[in-house]
Amino acid sequence: MQDRHQYQTTIEWTGNTGAGTSHYSGYERSYRINEENKPEILGSADPAFLGDKHKYNPEGLLVAALSSCHMLWYLHLCSGAGIIVTAYKDNATGVMVETSNGGGQFIEVTLHPSVTVKESNMIDKAIELHKKANELCFIANSVNFPVRHHPKVAVK
Numbered sequence: 686m687q688d689r690h691q692y693q694t695t696i697e698w699t700g701n702t703g704a705g706t707s708h709y710s711g712y713e714r715s716y717r718i719n720e721e722n723k724p725e726i727l728g729s730a731d732p733a734f735l736g737d738k739h740k741y742n743p744e745g746l747l748v749a750a751l752s753s754c755h756m757l758w759y760l761h762l763c764s765g766a767g768i769i770v771t772a773y774k775d776n777a778t779g780v781m782v783e784t785s786n787g788g789g790q791f792i793e794v795t796l797h798p799s800v801t802v803k804e805s806n807m808i809d810k811a812i813e814l815h816k817k818a819n820e821l822c823f824i825a826n827s828v829n830f831p832v833r834h835h836p837k838v839a840v841k
Contacts, residue, residue, distance in 0.1 A: 695720070700716065710735060713729070714735055715728070728741045730742055747779065747794075748794055749777070755775070755796055755798070755825065756798065759773070759818035767807075770802055771802065771841055772801035774798070775797060776799075778794070795832075796832065796835070797834075798837070812838050818834075
């Protein structure tokens with residue numbers, strides 16, 4: 686039997702400035718994301734779509750979801766393989782293209798993890814485990830575009 690996991694998130698639009706959506710530029714794209722027992726996340730559209738540049742947007746959150754899923758799998762795999770990671774930082778990037786009908790889609794996300802390991806003899810295996818983390822990541826397995834990774838591993 687397969688384990689099933691369910692997730693519940695509440696999204697509430699907070700951008701009604703008084704006239705609802707009566708005019709395309711007359712409302713804010715602001716919203717809040719809530720999950721039980723977690724801090725609220727303030728979101729908006731990408732600034733290219735009249736959003737607030739100071740708030741998270743769905744496109745950035747998708748890139749963050751891919752990056753964090755990869756990191757968590759990677760740390761798990763390293764722990765099991767005896768690779769001692771002492772630091773991890775990823776500057777992930779995503780490319781979305783707009784389509785002629787006004788929609789759009791991501792065509793790729795690239796992860797750029799910078800990893801620090803405890804000893805130099807761990808570097809090769811530390812690099813290799815990124816491939817396995819990508820194969821196991823729940824989010825990467827759920828998207829229809831490539832998720833690439835270009836890791837750098839150093840010793841501290």
